[in-house]
Amino acid sequence: MNYERIKEKLEILADAAKYDVSCSSSGSNRKNNNKGLGNAAPSGICHTYTQDGRCVSLLKILLTNHCIYDCAYCVTRKSNDIKRVAFTVREVVDLTMNFYRRNYIEGLFLSSGIFKNADFTMERLVRVAKLLRLEENFNGYIHLKTIPGASDELMQEAGLYADRLSVNLEIPTQSGLKLLAPEKDHQQMMKPMGFVKNKLIEYKSERKIIKHVPKFAPAGQTTQMIIGATNENDFQIIKVADHFYRNFNLKRVYYSGYVPVLSDSRLPSIGTQVPMVRENRLYQADWLMRFYGFKADEILDKNNPFLDLEVDPKMAWALRNIHEFPVDIQSASLEMILRIPGVGTKSAYKILQARKFQNLSLEHLSKIGVSINRAKYFIDTRSINKNLRFLNRLNFRELLINQTKSKFDNPFNPQLSLFDNDAFSLR
Structure with missing residues (x-):
């Protein structure tokens, strides 16, 4: 050889x-x-x-x-x-x-x-x-x-x-x-x-x-789509992914931001690149469809064809449907619990079991695994939750985005950030 x-x-x-x-x-x-x-x-x-x-x-x-x-x-x-x-x-x-x-x-x-x-x-x-x-x-x-x-x-x-x-x-x-x-x-x-x-x-x-x-x-089986080589919007992309999940039983759809390496008038110019955060948001939207019961038309529509790069798709849905909140954690359905920002699939099932034995507080939810720094604004725990006063503020979205810039994070402090360190998290 x-x-x-x-x-x-x-x-x-x-x-x-x-x-x-x-x-x-x-x-x-x-x-x-x-x-x-x-x-x-x-x-x-x-x-x-x-x-x-x-x-x-x-x-x-x-x-x-x-x-x-x-x-x-x-x-x-x-x-x-x-x-x-x-x-x-x-x-x-x-x-x-x-x-x-x-x-x-x-x-x-x-x-x-x-x-x-x-x-x-x-x-x-x-x-x-x-x-x-x-x-x-x-x-x-x-x-x-x-x-x-x-x-x-x-x-x-x-x-x-x-x-x-x-x-x-x-x-x-x-x-x-x-x-x-x-x-x-x-x-x-x-x-x-x-x-x-x-x-x-x-x-x-x-x-x-x-x-x-x-x-x-x-x-x-899986497939992959190149993102950003042509001008498809995010709504078109997740609709295509949804079609293949439903009709071809795919395990995964992968999203690859186009990296300009060739000079061609049909392609984006060399030196430009699809933002990594756009890939992240597409994967997050993908997880919402696969594991959280969301339909593609709920995540985006023709009037809002691009994913929000400042907040994850689950949070973006919650902000567009603020009338659905706060959710009574003691009586809400599994479907609605899964739609609370900060609640993952495992945590949702744990909540269903734990609430049979006691009224759950934010402290209980934190021990279960809920990301309280996001969920606290959207949950009614039947006890005093001072964070609910922010829910109907006109600048609620800006308040949340600004808090993500906070360096320190305390889940029971009114000034905590919206996200934890996991950029891909959908909880």
């Missing part, structure tokens, strides 16, 4: 893979300089997080940066003057196993440019997963990016060897995709997503009857 050549390929193809955020890379750059254990810095190492909070390290690479398409937003577009390389199937398998044996990774995230056509590329992606499972007896996590246009046979085989499958929607709207990638269309991308959805249902049903039916993509 030519180690210098492999290293060069790894650097190029790991760098090209960084624009795909659908494996939740942590962006860690911690290096091992003192002969310690592990190293988060090598090319291609990224991190994803499980539902129980565990951090899983993945080898994140492209099979190749060759591509037959000329998508304006993609760094590997056909017309871009970059050095082109490709791994062989065996090289990817060996890299994965060698990284795993050194405890660098626990799994593989494999995507690719398109070689000759969809099937030609997809066959190689599947072969990587198949060799890892059958020859190397590798039982770690494998996430394959599927190729739109690939045959159903290859898609089915991919689901039998990979834990998760995904195909990127790329641009949220068909018109935006046609502008920047005229060779592609959303129907081409939705076909494999529909196939995976149907197979997931089919295999799940069969497993109820036949015990030894193999698992098919047990971690489900």
Whole structure:
């Protein structure tokens, strides 16, 4: 094996893979300089997080940066003057196993440019997963990016060897995709997503009857949308996400702010970048739809098509629907409790249980896990809550925003800040 050549390929193809955020890379750059254990810095190492909070390290690479398409937003577009390389199937398998044996990774995230056509590329992606499972007896996590246009046979085989499958929607709207990638269309991308959805249902049903039916993509499927390359507003974006959650049973939709790296009159100018806070707000809106019972039309509408960058979507809804508050915490429904700013899903269920035994105070709610610094303005605890006097003030929103700038936070002080340190929190 030519180690210098492999290293060069790894650097190029790991760098090209960084624009795909659908494996939740942590962006860690911690290096091992003192002969310690592990190293988060090598090319291609990224991190994803499980539902129980565990951090899983993945080898994140492209099979190749060759591509037959000329998508304006993609760094590997056909017309871009970059050095082109490709791994062989065996090289990817060996890299994965060698990284795993050194405890660098626990799994593989494999995507690719398109070689000759969809099937030609997809066959190689599947072969990587198949060799890892059958020859190397590798039982770690494998996430394959599927190729739109690939045959159903290859898609089915991919689901039998990979834990998760995904195909990127790329641009949220068909018109935006046609502008920047005229060779592609959303129907081409939705076909494999529909196939995976149907197979997931089919295999799940069969497993109820036949015990030894193999698992098919047990971690489900995801997609990713690029935000800011075209002029879609946030309302359009979350409506698209809502459509795919309802009709394709997706596990996650990822939102990737466009990073201008190419000069093209159809794209934002180099040097401009989508604010990170916009990505954060989209993820927060996404969580409201998935876990808090909100509909897309409640979060935004045609008259208010952009998410508020100063307050999170849940707080923004509360401020627009101030007539729904304060909420009587002793009698309110679960649906309404989940809509109180500062109350998370776990806290909401704890409230339902705890209120059976006593009237809950702000102190009780704090111990349950409620973020009192937000919730205190919206909750009637049947005891004195002096913070409710702020609820009907005309400048209530400005008061809350100004308090977020407070450096110190005391949950029972009238001058506490609105948010805690978790920028993604929806509680």
